[in-house]
Amino acid sequence: MTDQNNYDYDVLYIGAGHGTFDGAIPLAQSGAKVGVIEADMIGGTCPNYGCNAKITLDTPVALTRAAERLQGVVEGKLSINWTNNEAHKDEVISPLPTVIGGLLEQSGIDVIHGTGSFKDRHTVVVDGQEKTADNIVIATGLRPHRLDIPGSELAHDSRDFMSLKQLPQRIAIVGSGYISMEFATMANASGAQVTVLMHGDQALREFNQSYVEQVISDLDRRGVTFIRSAGVSAFEQAGDHLRVQYGDNQNLDVDWILDATGRIPNVEHLGLDAIGVRYTEHGVEVNDRLQTSVDNIYASGDVIDKSQPKLTPTAIVESTYLFHRFSDHDDSPLTYPVIPSVVFTSPRIAKAGVSVDEAQQRGYKITTNHLPDGWYRQVDKETIGDNALIFDADHHLVGATEISDQAPDAINTLLPAIEFKFGASELSRLVYLFPTISADAMTQL
Structure with missing residues (x-):
């Protein structure tokens, strides 16, 4: 050819x-x-x-x-x-x-x-x-990305973290995006003492902040320390451990540092x-x-x-x-479908389509649900769970975001309705296996 x-x-x-x-x-x-x-x-x-x-x-x-x-x-x-x-x-x-x-x-x-x-x-x-x-x-x-600060060579990246054969006892994670929040969840659940040093005041800025704060609150309850607007300025070797310098001449002593400041x-x-x-x-x-x-x-x-x-x-x-x-030899331009995204914290936060912030700007209807109130979530005693469903003027589902342990599957279920702008007649034709998260998700529309 x-x-x-x-x-x-x-x-x-x-x-x-x-x-x-x-x-x-x-x-x-x-x-x-x-x-x-x-x-x-x-x-x-x-x-x-x-x-x-x-x-x-x-x-x-x-x-x-x-x-x-x-x-x-x-x-x-x-x-x-x-x-x-x-x-x-x-x-x-x-x-x-x-x-x-x-x-x-x-x-x-x-x-x-x-x-x-x-x-x-x-x-x-x-x-x-x-x-x-x-x-x-x-x-x-x-x-x-690697921070351009004194001692940056003492920090590690996400690839290093996923290759650790032994988990360090005290871990500092610099950053508050996907990698930071997911790895903080894993390390904390595996017994490490974790401190997350945030660049600003918000974590996971691309996600609904009320849901992100629920994740932070739960991790805080489990022992993860969050330092907002930390202003990390240097790393140094201090005897048999490492020291993170941040804020106004403040120090944090740890055993291992993860630089999770982006890609x-x-x-x-x-x-x-x-x-x-x-x-x-x-x-x-x-x-x-x-x-x-x-x-x-x-x-x-x-x-x-x-x-x-x-x-x-x-x-x-x-x-x-x-x-x-x-x-x-198709010269048609690329038209992106709706691309869903999820952060694998516990609970998860997943989303697709129009966000809550965009919906508020456009005057779309936002329907919210507190998921533990539903019978299906009571089966495994889920305590953290909310979603927001976004509808346009013709009541087409145009966006959804959810925090729950089953958020990825729930958003995947709703994705065809968002992509193809299903109305009531199309939605009524979808019959899911019961009882499943898919059937539960559809009852909220």
């Missing part, structure tokens, strides 16, 4: 995460000649040291929370063995690069291990070897400036067809500068879109 220019590939991807393999595999199966360059682990962040690894480590936390609520019905107190939990995570996760790499190779894709940088708009140099392609996709993702795009060392690909501190600039400022070079996944959430589902949508664009 390569054209008369005799390029090595029809499409060459830089990076082997979800921004690549969800579309590259069917593209190769359609007859295109495809290459994938990867400098680290096949599969990228999500399978190896992101979503998949995180949920494996978190599952015992959810189990202990359920057992805690049902004490008296369930006898005995459960506890988490961190070392065994980490070993179980490795057992589940470690095969994934080989599995994903096998799928790529079985589809006829050349997997090229090494670091790639552009020589020109059709050529990428990988460890001294030139690879050419008609179209090239930048899918290099994000990496952890930044991998755009350096690609040679983008030399070939004229525009990018910002937020990532590579693209148009509504995922083309960069150089029209045969595209971007996919978290490396893009975009308003859509930088999540695995978004990367899958983009990678799949590029598959159709390259295989079907």
Whole structure:
């Protein structure tokens, strides 16, 4: 399928995460000649040291929370063995690069291990070897941001946390986004003394703040210390422990520090400036067809500068879109579906579509429910649970957000109604298994 220019590939991807393999595999199966360059682990962040690894480590936390609520019905107190939990995570996760790499190779894709940088708009140099392609996709993702303060080398990142064989007793977490709140939940449930040093006054700013404060309050009750607007200024070695300097000459002594101050795009060392690909501190600039400022070079996944959430589902949508664009020569712009998101604290907070803040600005109707009042949530004695359902003027469900232990499944149930703007007649045709969270979620509409 390569054209008369005799390029090595029809499409060459830089990076082997979800921004690549969800579309590259069917593209190769359609007859295109495809290459994938990867400098680290096949599969990228999500399978190896992101979503998949995180949920494996978190599952015992959810189990202990359920057992805690049902004490008296369930006898005995459960506890988490961190070392065994980490070993179980490795057992589940470690095969994934080989599995994903096998799928790529079985589809006829050349997997090229090494670091790639552009020589020109059709050529990428990988460890001294030139690879050419008609179209090239930048899918290099994000990496952890590191604080630029004295002693920053003493801190660790999320990948380090998920590789800990022994859990430190005292942990400082700097930041208050997804990684901070989820890892604080895991570490606290596993017996560590956790302090979260927040940059500002709010955690998880993209989520409904009344729900976020419920999570903070519950973690505080469980022993997690939150320091708002901490103003972290330095880390230092202090004997056999570490010291965090913050605020007005205040100190916190800990055994381990997690820098969870965000993630930044991998755009350096690609040679983008030399070939004229525009990018910002937020990532590579693209148009509504995922083309960069150089029209045969595209971007996919978290490396893009975009308003859509930088999540695995978004990367899958983009990678799949590029598959159709390259295989079907479809020039239609990408129209994003509703992208849901969830933070895996205990309880979870999940959302999709129009937010509560947006609904208030637009004058939409907001229906709220206190979920423990419903009979279904009483089955496992859920005590924290609320949702907000957003309806437009025609009573179409256009958004939903929920805090509960089953929030991800509840939002997934409501997602088709939000995406396809179901009205009363369509909703009445949906019959879910009973009793399930799906059936319970639909009764609230």
